[in-house]
Amino acid sequence: MSKFTVLDHPLIQHKLTIIRDKNTGTKEFRQIANEIAGLMVYEITRDLPLRDVEIETPMGKTIQKELAGKKLAIVPILRAGLGMVDGVLELIPAAKVGHVGMYRDETTLKPHEYFVKMPPDIDQRDLIIVDPMLATGGSANMAIEALKKRGATSIRLVVLVAAPEGVQAVQAEHPDVDIYAAAEDEYLTDSGYIFPGLGDAGDRLFGTK
Numbered sequence: 001m002s003k004f005t006v007l008d009h010p011l012i013q014h015k016l017t018i019i020r021d022k023n024t025g026t027k028e029f030r031q032i033a034n035e036i037a038g039l040m041v042y043e044i045t046r047d048l049p050l051r052d053v054e055i056e057t058p059m060g061k062t063i064q065k066e067l068a069g070k071k072l073a074i075v076p077i078l079r080a081g082l083g084m085v086d087g088v089l090e091l092i093p094a095a096k097v098g099h100v101g102m103y104r105d106e107t108t109l110k111p112h113e114y115f116v117k118m119p120p121d122i123d124q125r126d127l128i129i130v131d132p133m134l135a136t137g138g139s140a141n142m143a144i145e146a147l148k149k150r151g152a153t154s155i156r157l158v159v160l161v162a163a164p165e166g167v168q169a170v171q172a173e174h175p176d177v178d179i180y181a182a183a184e185d186e187y188l189t190d191s192g193y194i195f196p197g198l199g200d201a202g203d204r205l206f207g208t209k
């Protein structure tokens with residue numbers, strides 16, 4: 001069974017409250033969603049492996065640390081996942097960015113893949129999928145499947161708000177994928193929204209309806 005971790009750092013909780021508020025407008029929502037994503041990735045990269053490296057400061061030679069493990073790639077699920085990418089890139093500017101596009105069939109409510117573009121060395125990277133809302137888990141599961149099909153072996157899922165149903169669905173299908181959320185909310189409504197949630201993350205990020 002994979003790990004599910006709620007990252008309840010006070011700054012993350014405070015910022016999440018601001019974007020949950022229906023009176024928060026597009027500009028602030030967009031900025032703060034990115035800030036939360038950056039803080040979350042800061043927390044989850046604590047365990048990245050380091051190795052010794054010899055460098056020379058203006059004062060002389062010294063052994064210091066540098067990152068040693070696999071390279072990272074961030075993979076937003078379109079379109080709302082785009083709202084978390086810049087915040088992550090601020091911390092890890094050299095990360096590659098893959099994209100996975102899903103649309104939801106309005107009658108069956110099932111997700112369909114329409115676009116996948118990944119870095120070529122996907123099998124040698126730690127992949128961080130980002131999507132603000134983990135609702136039913138349908139899109140996340142399809143995105144994970146799409147990446148595994150193309151050779152991915154190391155995947156983590158980072159969301160702002162998770163519904164218990166979504167966490168269970170991903171853990172059941174992908175027990176190797178750890179999930180990180182800024183909050184676990186109460187339940188999914190009949191129309192597939194998370195309660196209390198923050199509404200439609202894509203619409204709030206992009207000012208659409």
Ligand code: URA
Nearest residue numbers: 135193194199200201
């Ligand atoms: N997607 C959203 O944007 N919001 C929800 O509450 C659930 C899915």
